[in-house]
Amino acid sequence: MALEIQTSTLQQRRQTFAHIARRFGEDRPASRYEEATLDIQPMENFYYRPTWDPQHEIYDSSRTRVVMEDWYELSDPRQFYYSTYTINRSKMSDNVEKSLDFVDRRSMLAGIDPDWQDMVRFYLLPLRHAEWGANMNACNIADVGYGAAITQSAIYAAMDRLGIAQIIGRIGLAMGGPEALAAAKEVWMLSEHWQPLRRLIEDSLVIEDWFEQLVMQFLCADGLLLPLVYDAFDAQGDAHGASGLSMICEFMVDWKKDSARWTDAVLDKAIKESQQNKDMIAGWYAVWEPRVAVALAPLADQVLGAAGSDVLAGLRQNLAERAARLGIAPTAEVSA
């Protein structure tokens, strides 16, 4: 019997969902990120206004003064949707676990100079609470933000902040058990060096405009606080035998870069959209960046001593350059 093998091609009728094809203007294959993001949030036909905010619809773009023609312009350059995000972060947290094991087996945290151990308890452990504040801010952006592009990335950032708080918690447990964490909370609540930062974080929790909150948290606060703690303080620790701590904090160093990439992409799109957006964001930057710098000054002085103010000035300069690349003109205050 003769056997004839043929291939037959089945042409699929659609390359992607109809709402994605309408957006593209053609029916072409879309990436998973695009399919999991674009136009996911309802935009119309809301029946009841939320009882907790009857001035607005449940999803309402007027909750911020930033105006976008298309809110899906604010996409994530990392293209994180649920599966890529979780895979990426699980790899990063595996590295943290390995570092913790490595450091634990060699008792590297106990080998840090006793004076510097106290310093780490002073500057690092209370940051759990600052990270919790950042988590709340990111949650709020996810809650009241507009468009799944920004709210999706914001809730991932919120989870990351809890992750960082947990890593700091693990360090605290390794350096003195639950008592060390309780003591760190006392420092956060009572130490005079921490009160300006605590006040700043608490003020940021009640910012009305979610885009202002984004500028404050992810550009102004993270832009100064993270490099100060995880670069400058960490480098200072090397001289005191704290290289084990650097290994564990590598997550935060990687995350800082990852998050800045997202923040810059979002701000860049919003600023390029209109002069009005640009002025708005530049105004928020001019309000919050100096406040963050003032709040961090006592910590920088305490940890770095006389070099503290110079290091902080250098970080402000770096942040001003980053902001200038985004189109936020340096204010007289920063350049002075």
Add this chain to the structure above:
Amino acid sequence: MTSNVAIVLQNTEDARAIIDAIMADNPAASVSRYPAMVKIDCPGELVVNRDSVSSRIGREFDLQEMHLNLVNISGNIDEDDDRLVLSWHA
């Protein structure tokens, strides 16, 4: 007459970014889509740039990852960390 070089990739999520990068960087290339794979032909020379793929895939792309999606290749390969060039050595 220059003969074609070609690269054949599986039709996967990652490969889509590679295909887009190749099509953007090689204006002369032509793409044929089949049910499970995509064949790209290009007269003379075809280049895959790591940076082009990275910007489309949303993360740092290692060119060696391409082998996970690679079905077939036709041409002589000149490869380093940043790019892969297919051509026929005369």
